[in-house]
Amino acid sequence: MTIDGTCDLDAMLIFVFDETETIRYCSPSAENLLGTCGQRHLSQLVEAASTKILLELATTLPVGVPPTPSMLTLLTREGSMIAVAAQVGRITLPDHSSAWRVTAIPTPGFERWINDLVQSKALLESFAELSSEAMWCIEFSEPVDLSVDDDDVIRQVFENDCHWLMCNSSMARIYNLPPGLDLNKQPVAQYFPRTAENEAFVRQILEANFSIDGVLSIDTRHDGAPIYVENTVRTQIHDGHLLRMWGTVRDVTDFRRTNNRLSEEARDVSSILGAAPDAIVVVNRNREVIALNPAFERLSGWNAEQLLENDINSILDLDCPLPGGGCWYSINRQRWLAEIKAQAGKPILCDIQSAPVDEEAPERFVLSLRPANTTENLT
Known part of the structure; x- marks a missing residue:
């Protein structure tokens, strides 16, 4: 019997089975390897697991679609098994009933190679699943055309x-x-x-030639709450089209909130210092100026650019002995009279008070100054 559409090629094994799982046709090369096939049951030519695959395909393959690739194991005339790479397609017999044509090529060693790939894939998936680092991959069923301008790429x-x-x-x-x-x-x-934030994030990926590290984006949690994440992204591009994006994610929401809170607090402190009527200057243990307020600039005539990160001893001698034998960098508050060198050249006698910023092992100290003639006499 011949089936329309089949051809006998020396390198191929071709057989056809019908709805009753009966073999209706075998090519000479298939019979040479598998034995006489006519009217035999499918399970006599095909290993059990592969028979199940073929029967599942028989229930799902529509007429007219391209053949489906599959790895099968066939039974030879000697009773041994042989792995084949096959194409399975649905055809119509002359009596108008349905049948399925299997076109296969023996693949010595190929099954082991496939099994190695499957095991390697499972191992990589296990590594990814157990990793404490968040990993993701987006696949575009509709690849993104990269030949258009950046705005259209981002839209896609x-x-x-x-x-x-x-x-x-x-x-x-x-x-x-x-x-x-x-x-x-x-x-x-x-x-x-x-x-807008995520569009800017994608634009960064484009501008970095589709490879970025540590870039911020704003995503959405399942409950709708926004989340700040830091991303590492890589991509797969083929023939001018973006097929996949993948990478790792680090949740920086708490860090971002803490940073925002500290920034707000810093602004508040700056506003308070700016409104304070007393001259205030902050120095570290090395006497370097860290901060000063406008009142200090007005009192001394020196501006922030002239004093920041410089030794304050150039205008205020902090090494002079203090009342009671104390020192300006004591963990206790200190108060004394001393002259400050004004920019105009005339010294200004000031009532100075110092206090540590931290209670233990302080490294920063706040000095407040008032002209001595406006304060009470020191006791």
């Missing part, structure tokens, strides 16, 4: 069809997913929405 990154190819457990923890919810099955846009 957010609008083209894409999905998570891999996200590990650390990623799920960062995005605060409920137990049992698989991040890999969630929409990418839910956690990486199109915002």
Whole structure:
């Protein structure tokens, strides 16, 4: 029997089975290797696991679609097994019933190579899953065309069809997913929405030739709360199209909030110092000026640019003996009278008070100064 559309090639094994799992045709090369095939049951030619694969394909392959590739194991006439790389396609027999044609090529050693690849893939997936570092990969089902201008590339990154190819457990923890919810099955846009900040992030990737380290982006947790993350990103590009982006993520939300809070506190302190009527200067243990307020500039005539990071001893002698034998860098508050050298050249006698910034082993000290003639006499 011949089946329309089949051809006998010395290098190929071709056989056809029908809906009853009966072999309806075998090429001479297939019979030479597998034995006489006519009217034999599929399971007599094909190993059990491979038979299951073929029967699953028989229930899912529609007519007219390209053949589906598959790795199979066949049974030879001597009873041994041989690995083959096969293409399986659905065809129609002359009686209008359906059948499935298997076109295969023996692949000595190929099955072991495939098994090694599968094991290596499983090992890498295990490493990624157990890693404490959050890892992710986005695959574009609709590759991003990189031949257009940057604005259109950025639009495609957010609008083209894409999905998570891999996200590990650390990623799920960062995005605060409920137990049992698989991040890999969630929409990418839910956690990486199109915002002005994220558009700027993608633009940075473009400008860095698709490879960045430690770049900030703003994502969204599962509950909708914003999250600041630091990203390392790499990409796969083929034929001018972006196929995948992957990388690692570090949650810096707490650090960002702390930094913002400290910045606000620093601004508050600066505002308070600016409003204070007394002249105030902050120095370290080496007498270097760290900060000063406008009142100090008005009193001394020296501005911040002239004094910052310079030794204050050039205008105020801190090494002079203090009342009671104390020193200006004591952990206790000190008070004394001393002259400050004004920029105009005339010294100004001041009532000076010093206090450490920290209680233990202080490294910074605040000095407040008032002209002595406006203060009470020291006791």
